[in-house]
Amino acid sequence: MARKLMKGTEAIAEAAIRAGCRLFFGYPITPQNEIPEYLSHRLPQVGGTYVQAESEVAASNMLYGASGAGVRVLTSSSSPGISLMQEAVSYMAGAELPVVIVNIMRAGPGLGGILPSQADYLQATKGGGHGDYRVPVLGPWSVQEAANLTMEAFDIADRYRTPVMVLGDGLIGQMMEPVELPDERPPAPDLPPKTWASTGWKGDRPRAVINSLYLDADTLEAHNRHLQQKYRQIRERERRFQMRFEEGDYDLLVVAYGTVARVALSAIEELREQGRRVALFRPISLYPYPYRELAAAAEKARAVLVLELSAGQMLEDVRLALGRSRPVHFHGRTGGHLISPEEAANRMVEVLEGRSQEVADV
Amino acid sequence: MSSPAVLEETPAAASERTRAPVFGHPESLRQVITHYCPGCTHGVIHRLIAEVLDELGVRERTVGVSPVGCAVLAYNYFNTDMHEASHGRAPAVATGIKRGRPDLVVFTYQGDGDLASIGLSEILHCANRGEKVTVIFVNNAIYGMTGGQMAPTTMPGQVTTTSPLGRDVSLAGHPLRIAELVSALRTPAFIARGAVHTPLHVVEARRLVRRAFQYQVEGCCFSLVELLSTCPTNWGIPPHEACAWVEKNMVPYYPLGVFKTPDGGDRAPRPLGRE
Numbered sequence: 001m002a003r004k005l006m007k008g009t010e011a012i013a014e015a016a017i018r019a020g021c022r023l024f025f026g027y028p029i030t031p032q033n034e035i036p037e038y039l040s041h042r043l044p045q046v047g048g049t050y051v052q053a054e055s056e057v058a059a060s061n062m063l064y065g066a067s068g069a070g071v072r073v074l075t076s077s078s079s080p081g082i083s084l085m086q087e088a089v090s091y092m093a094g095a096e097l098p099v100v101i102v103n104i105m106r107a108g109p110g111l112g113g114i115l116p117s118q119a120d121y122l123q124a125t126k127g128g129g130h131g132d133y134r135v136p137v138l139g140p141w142s143v144q145e146a147a148n149l150t151m152e153a154f155d156i157a158d159r160y161r162t163p164v165m166v167l168g169d170g171l172i173g174q175m176m177e178p179v180e181l182p183d184e185r186p187p188a189p190d191l192p193p194k195t196w197a198s199t200g201w202k203g204d205r206p207r208a209v210i211n212s213l214y215l216d217a218d219t220l221e222a223h224n225r226h227l228q229q230k231y232r233q234i235r236e237r238e239r240r241f242q243m244r245f246e247e248g249d250y251d252l253l254v255v256a257y258g259t260v261a262r263v264a265l266s267a268i269e270e271l272r273e274q275g276r277r278v279a280l281f282r283p284i285s286l287y288p289y290p291y292r293e294l295a296a297a298a299e300k301a302r303a304v305l306v307l308e309l310s311a312g313q314m315l316e317d318v319r320l321a322l323g324r325s326r327p328v329h330f331h332g333r334t335g336g337h338l339i340s341p342e343e344a345a346n347r348m349v350e351v352l353e354g355r356s357q358e359v360a361d362v
Numbered sequence: 363m364s365s366p367a368v369l370e371e372t373p374a375a376a377s378e379r380t381r382a383p384v385f386g387h388p389e390s391l392r393q394v395i396t397h398y399c400p401g402c403t404h405g406v407i408h409r410l411i412a413e414v415l416d417e418l419g420v421r422e423r424t425v426g427v428s429p430v431g432c433a434v435l436a437y438n439y440f441n442t443d444m445h446e447a448s449h450g451r452a453p454a455v456a457t458g459i460k461r462g463r464p465d466l467v468v469f470t471y472q473g474d475g476d477l478a479s480i481g482l483s484e485i486l487h488c489a490n491r492g493e494k495v496t497v498i499f500v501n502n503a504i505y506g507m508t509g510g511q512m513a514p515t516t517m518p519g520q521v522t523t524t525s526p527l528g529r530d531v532s533l534a535g536h537p538l539r540i541a542e543l544v545s546a547l548r549t550p551a552f553i554a555r556g557a558v559h560t561p562l563h564v565v566e567a568r569r570l571v572r573r574a575f576q577y578q579v580e581g582c583c584f585s586l587v588e589l590l591s592t593c594p595t596n597w598g599i600p601p602h603e604a605c606a607w608v609e610k611n612m613v614p615y616y617p618l619g620v621f622k623t624p625d626g627g628d629r630a631p632r633p634l635g636r637e
Binding site: 023025049051053054055057058059061062063064065066067068069070071073087088091095198199200201202203207208209210211212213 | 421
């Protein structure tokens, strides 16, 4: 397929179809409505099914049913809707169901506003619902990467039997960029067959029971150990990150993800032209977080600056990665405000010139 | 008095006759001991569903959805693939299964707390979309699993652990009539209410369950059968009194009959056996 100018939301929707997803359940919420709108006309064209659910609660439980029946399935929503889905996400993590969830984040808390935000980071990466579970979370910084990660998310979900979240901010959803998509993106050839799915029991395999209930403490603990083992594997194999200007020396390492990393890169490029030695570390997988890679990258730097569209959520993972080895500085915006390249550059200069206060211990 | 034919029967023929099964275990029901209380009618309803799945020959392509409530462990009892849904969401889960795999026969098994309280939105919208699934709704007028709290279907004046002075309709409203409520939707469907407190009612209930699944197998429509059931444990009365309680208190408020058929649109309920 040739390069095409697409909105982030539409690129994500089309990418899901190319990855073999033929089912979507969702509920309208701004700023991600183009995903359900696009799929409501595209899915029937490819023999798929679009269902507008009565609520996010219902939509996420429809995912539970469809995924349990062995079918690739997608939903998308934005922050308040994602909160409503957390019940089903916990059940799907417990029942080990592969689904892909797109969260185009808006500013909170509560109804908040409809402008871009990264304030769902902790909810997304630390579980989100009740119980001990984690969900792989991917944070794209461009429309092309949003499409690529959406396709990849289906494979990660199927490989580990887990919900996977594509976490974008309102900007990723709304901006338009050239995108190139494969005509078809078949599932990875080494994915395990879904012999666990409820497809009608003919006695040729164990009876399928899609379930997260274990009333016996020993059995439930064994199930939790199994889940934790799976998360260990995910942490080992699925860390994704990108660095810029890692060659040579740098005094400051900027850490940002999603569109904020794009803004940071613009600022860094400008500062480097002025001779400032600044590098960028961009986590792509937010769970699993590339702790070790970040720690290694920070070794060259005198200080670290975290930029986020939140009051400081990924900041906690950066501090977990670095401990007290480097002073960590923070700059965040909330309410739907973006960080401008000038604002980012000013903060970088402040840190470089010792005019910034490092983040204090809580 | 014995008949001459029996007297003349050879020993071999007699042995053959006594071995011939007249009442077997449905293949769609696993041979396990259930956790249900003595006198509870869940077991009867499980059996009716299992017999119907056997009769229709669809066991191998059936997926059931169990609820949260007394029937939470129903996935251990039906001999089919099963899903265990979160509280009230069984119709959404069933929607997901059926839309993903339209070739499957999908049913939910839900109690009154699950379907009529926390899951009221899911059941109404599932019915309104005309999802081709079958819902078996067990109404015993109380929360059983959690210890006898007031349900949306608890009778006026009925004493429960959360209505210790009896359900006060001025504060808690009147019991929800689910079959009537779902019948009010414009979408074609099969909606009926039966009961299982006497053998005659069990026979009638079986017919309703069969019709409900038959409509789905034919790809026709959404179907829901509400079945009035007993809860001797939480009602605090012996099983035989519980059956009498259904007849005396529930049947007058929850009339039995077929409320809606897919061809008929909106109709008044017709008494059982006189359709």
